[in-house]
Amino acid sequence: MSDEEDEKPRHFHEMELDDRILKAIAKLGWLQPTMIQEKAIPLLLEGKDVLVRARTGSGKTAAFAIPVIQRILCSKKLATEQAIKALILAPSKELCHQICGVVKDLTYKCSREVRCIDIAPQVDLSVQKPLLVEKPDIVVGTPARTLQHLKAGNLNLKKSLEMVVVDEADLVFSFGYEDEIKELMGYMPKIYQAILASATLSNDVKNLKSLILHNPVTLKLEEPDLAPASSKQNLYCSCFGLVCK
Numbered sequence: 001m002s003d004e005e006d007e008k009p010r011h012f013h014e015m016e017l018d019d020r021i022l023k024a025i026a027k028l029g030w031l032q033p034t035m036i037q038e039k040a041i042p043l044l045l046e047g048k049d050v051l052v053r054a055r056t057g058s059g060k061t062a063a064f065a066i067p068v069i070q071r072i073l074c075s076k077k078l079a080t081e082q083a084i085k086a087l088i089l090a091p092s093k094e095l096c097h098q099i100c101g102v103v104k105d106l107t108y109k110c111s112r113e114v115r116c117i118d119i120a121p122q123v124d125l126s127v128q129k130p131l132l133v134e135k136p137d138i139v140v141g142t143p144a145r146t147l148q149h150l151k152a153g154n155l156n157l158k159k160s161l162e163m164v165v166v167d168e169a170d171l172v173f174s175f176g177y178e179d180e181i182k183e184l185m186g187y188m189p190k191i192y193q194a195i196l197a198s199a200t201l202s203n204d205v206k207n208l209k210s211l212i213l214h215n216p217v218t219l220k221l222e223e224p225d226l227a228p229a230s231s232k233q234n235l236y237c238s239c240f241g242l243v244c245k
């Protein structure tokens with residue numbers, strides 16, 4: 001392939017994605033992948049561990065959500081029983097809610113096949129237990145909340161989990177979740193695909209990287225924001241109190 005061809009922007013329909021995902025992307029009005037999506041999606045579909053480092057608003061959420069959904073749809077073709085396949089960890093309730101929203105948007109054409117639940121809300125564990133008993137394909141939660149359910153025996157990831165995502169990895173340790181993450185590792189299967197998404201490469205992210213990822217590919221991309229500055233600032237204000245960037 002020539003350099004020129006190599007640099008040609010890819011399109012979502014060239015990524016061998018399930019038709020139902022492509023329809024959802026079209027409904028969202030996304031004409032082509034962002035730079036980070038273009039690089040990350042094929043690597044993640046190959047099953048590689050990836051550290052996705054890109055600025056906020058670059059489309060990191062869909063960069064990991066699309067391959068997670070694609071892999072689940074593929075495994076459903078062969079699977080005989082329902083199982084939790086992906087765990088997405090994020091440092092705040094608001095972010096978990098936002099991630100679950102993106103997954104729901106991307107699965108609107110296959111919402112029966114790919115079910116996602118957000119366990120971050122601080123309701124009594126017994127309220128969420130029945131949802132986990134049904135083994136949703138994707139569980140989204142903060143490290144602390146996820147650990148509570150694991151300890152209570154409401155979640156069992158050892159047998160079925162295939163993918164672990166840590167979003168906003170640069171904030172996970174600074175939000176005080178280091179101990180929980182370390183403890184969570186004891187509940188993971190031996191083999192799984194891991195993804196870290198982060199805006200920066202702090203020492204905390206390096207620590208997380210060595211804890212969670214195996215021979216990862218590191219993607220570092222700078223590209224213009226997609227989200228307008230004002231909405232981005234609002235997002236950060238609502239998610240992280242005073243952490244405005």
Ligand SMILES: Nc1ncnc2c1ncn2[C@@H]1O[C@H](COP(=O)(O)OP(=O)(O)OP(=O)(O)O)[C@@H](O)[C@H]1O
Pocket residue numbers: 029030031032033034037054055056057058059060061062199226227235
């Ligand atoms: N391929 C695309 N084309 C157009 N818009 C997109 C595309 N991918 C994502 N977006 C939109 O861009 C915005 C930013 O995406 P997203 O929140 O995933 O970025 P992010 O890098 O995860 O940011 P953050 O670090 O704040 O979580 C969202 O409004 C999302 O809907």
